[in-house]
Amino acid sequence: MSETATFGGGCFWCTEAAFKQLAGVHEVTSGYAGGHVEDPSYEAVCREETGHAEVVRVEYDPEAIGYDELLRVFFTVHDPTTLNRQGPDVGSQYRSIVLYESETQRETVESFIAGLEAENVYEDDIVTEVEPLETFYEAEPYHQDYYEKNPGDAYCQFNADPKIEKVREKFAEHVAADAPADD
Structure with a gap:
């Protein structure tokens, strides 16, 4: 049995790479959600014409890893206190958002x-949007x-590698034995 969870925490390339480290995660698909245009293109999303965020849909086995653990990873690998920005990426498409798929989520x-x-984990207020998932559009192939x-891509080395390292260090008990390395 699989369930899905949808998260937006900046560039989907980096978020996808982080979640792919986890045992119990079967598939991570980059896409768009939270907007008002049907079947948006990457270019239109980047021009902020569609209202969509870059997101990942995580398909996982809830008996191997729980939704709460996925939330812990999500809130560790991105900054939920920056509005419409993650690292060098600026724009509403990079906003922090959790798109729930059930009342339980x-x-x-x-x-x-x-x-x-309540625990004052962050110095600034959390700006993460919590919205129902209406439609997930898979990003271009x-x-x-x-x-x-693209292991030599400088953007990924600078932005994805630190996220992967955080997952491997802070969630070592959940890292898959066959997880893609950040070499």
Whole structure:
């Protein structure tokens, strides 16, 4: 049995690479969600014409890794306190967003964020949007598995590698034995 979770935390190449490290994650697909245009293109999303965020859809085995653990990873590998920005990427398409697919997911993420705020985990307020997933649009084929297909890409080395390292260090018990390395 598989479930899915959808997260936007900046460039989907980097977010995808981080989630692919985890045991129990079967597939991570880069795409677009949270906008108002049907079947958006990457170019239109980048021009902020569609309202979509770059997101990843994570297909996972809930008996191997729980939704709450995916949230822990998500809130570790990106900065949920920066509005419409992650690292060098600026624009509403890079916003922090969790798109829930059930009332249980909504309740879990809202409780999770409330816990982070109560514990003052971040110096600034969390700006992560929590919205229902209406439609997930798969990104163009060249965006899928981008990190693995482009190991020498300087952008990925500078932005994805630190996310992968965080996952490997902070969630070592969940890293898949066959996880793609950040060489």
